[in-house]
């Protein structure tokens with residue numbers, strides 16, 4: 213493992229842990245997952261008030277807000293839904309924000325063409341049966357112990373090219389350029405996300421949101437909005453969207469896992485989404501806001517140990533899973549736009565206006581000393597300057613054998 217830019221041992225260790233532990237699957241887990249997905253589908257079926265067929269082939273089930281998957285979590289048994297954040301971070305609406313709101317408003321949800329979810333329901337993208345086996349993890353709480361995790365084999369690889377800030381934080385924000393990178397093989401994925409993390413390396417708490425191309429999860433190569441969370445470094449907890457209980461959605465217009473379009477084109481028009489994760493100073497819940505900053509939902513503070521107070525690490529950037537690499541051949545799964553940062557605006561993928569939320573609930577530029585790291589600099593690059601992050605790469609290429 214080569215690390216591009218010198219950084220503290222702690223962060224190297226943290227990244228190595230993330231890389232080695234992320235979504236390692238065994239057959240036994242797959243069977244258990246299948247069972248759990250069946251239960252999940254059955255339960256949703258009972259609570260579905262209306263189903264909408266999206267022109268893109270997805271089916272959206274409108275499920276009563278109090279029957280959403282979160283309420284299967286034992287800690288959320290008596291949870292009362294918080295419908296809106298009590299206080300938003302200040303500094304949310306600057307000039308750039310207005311511009312990006314206009315951009316953002318051109319990113320529709322396809323299924324709206326055929327209907328909307330009524331009040332008191334939330335839209336849940338229906339998992340198709342053939343997607344079940346590949347789901348990275350469905351509610352594995354308490355089932356998988358740290359000691360039993362198979363080590364990452366040489367066949368598994370996760371690559372990151374990110375900017376990170378360490379300190380005491382209460383959230384983070386970014387405007388993220390949207391692309392449709394080629395994912396070379398069915399079990400690879402390519403994600404661009406914002407991570408909010410705390411805790412020890414092997415058991416860290418994290419919430420994340422962004423876009424990804426993940427054929428193993430959705431059965432296609434579309435770019436989709438996603439979230440995920442974990443309380444133990446993705447060892448026994450950690451899954452996407454609403455596929456396990458935890459995240460509480462309040463928004464009846466935006467379906468997690470739905471595709472994002474239009475997509476930026478090389479040398480052409482650029483499209484962006486805005487994401488904000490911030491801790492509600494009154495309730496302690498971690499809110500996620502999307503698009504024109506409408507509250508999508510939140511991770512209740514009671515889910516977390518380390519993130520119950522504040523975050524200690526924020527990351528922005530790209531992640532690629534290149535699994536089952538054989539014969540020394542590096543796969544051609546792209547990160548970002550599939551072009552390196554050196555190509556610049558309109559060609560390389562970017563994050564802009566990255567910000568953190570401080571202890572006064574103010575949005576601010578990241579601190580001095582915010583650094584970059586790339587785990588495989590011959591394949592994926594990252595550059596950070598003037599509050600733009602450019603990152604990505606094509607995967608396999610002459611310098612990335």
Ligand SMILES: *[C@@H]1O[C@H](CO)[C@@H](O)[C@H](O)[C@H]1NC(C)=O
Nearest residue numbers: 253254256257258273338339
């Ligand atoms: C819901 O239940 C009905 C009746 O049992 C069945 O026909 C339908 O396929 C189910 N839908 C899902 C998504 O499981």
Ligand SMILES: *[C@@H]1O[C@H](CO)[C@@H](O)[C@H](O)[C@H]1NC(C)=O
Nearest residue numbers: 285286287288289290291514
């Ligand atoms: C929910 O309420 C019941 C009845 O008051 C109580 O027994 C139970 O412990 C509560 N659950 C949680 C997770 O607080």
Ligand SMILES: *[C@@H]1O[C@H](CO)[C@@H](O)[C@H](O)[C@H]1NC(C)=O
Nearest residue numbers: 359360361362363364365366
């Ligand atoms: C870990 O990797 C080594 C070397 O590839 C292998 O010999 C060992 O069996 C692995 N351990 C587990 C628990 O998979």
Ligand SMILES: *[C@@H]1O[C@H](CO)[C@@H](O)[C@H](O)[C@H]1NC(C)=O
Nearest residue numbers: 394395396397427431432433
């Ligand atoms: C996704 O893209 C890869 C690489 O171009 C292709 O091989 C694969 O068939 C595509 N998968 C689907 C489901 O379209």
